[in-house]
Amino acid sequence: MIVRSQASVSYAYSLGNLRINSVVSSNAVDTEIRTVKLLGKKTASHEFFRPGDVITYNLVITNTGNFAASNVLIEDELSYQKLVEGSFTYSFLENSKAEARLLEKAGGLAFEIDELRPTSCALMRSASSPTGPSLTTSATPRSTCVRRRPFEARKYRRRRPASC
Secondary structure, three states: OEEEEEEEEEEEEEEOOEEEEEEEEEEEEEEEOOOOOEEEEEEEOOOOOOOOOOEEEEEEEEEOOOOOEEEEEEEEEOOOEEEOOOOOEEEEOOOOOOOEEEEEEOOEEEEEEEEEOOOOEEEEEEEEEEOOOOOOOOEOOOOOOEOOOOOOOOOOOOOOOOOO
16 A cells, blocks of 8 residues: 655745745655555365365465565464374465475464565465264264264254164
């Protein structure tokens, strides 16, 4: 964003009985307002998963501002998942010498980017494997039936319980 500024000077003086008033304007000065605006979008290779599946996540961070962002820290929560060893990769979608570093932490990951230039994007990719509680059985609330087949990753409609 550019802000334009210009000063004016008003003055008056007298020459005998004659009073003179005048206004003089200075040159205009344009000042650029530096802004950093980061946008993030995360996508997953699966909408649903089962224990043992591997999910690949893509995380795109874009600087839509007009000034470089520095010391960027992105925290990524991965509940009930474990990072697949060696799966972290990154790239910048412009000619950048920046680097991204992966930090593992309890319950998730953190990524550090030393600099993200204006109108540039960083793409981070990692894979994880679910480690959560067992999803192999579930009880229906209106009966004593227990599903004995493995959990299937799909949306269930509420139905009447089948007879056991």
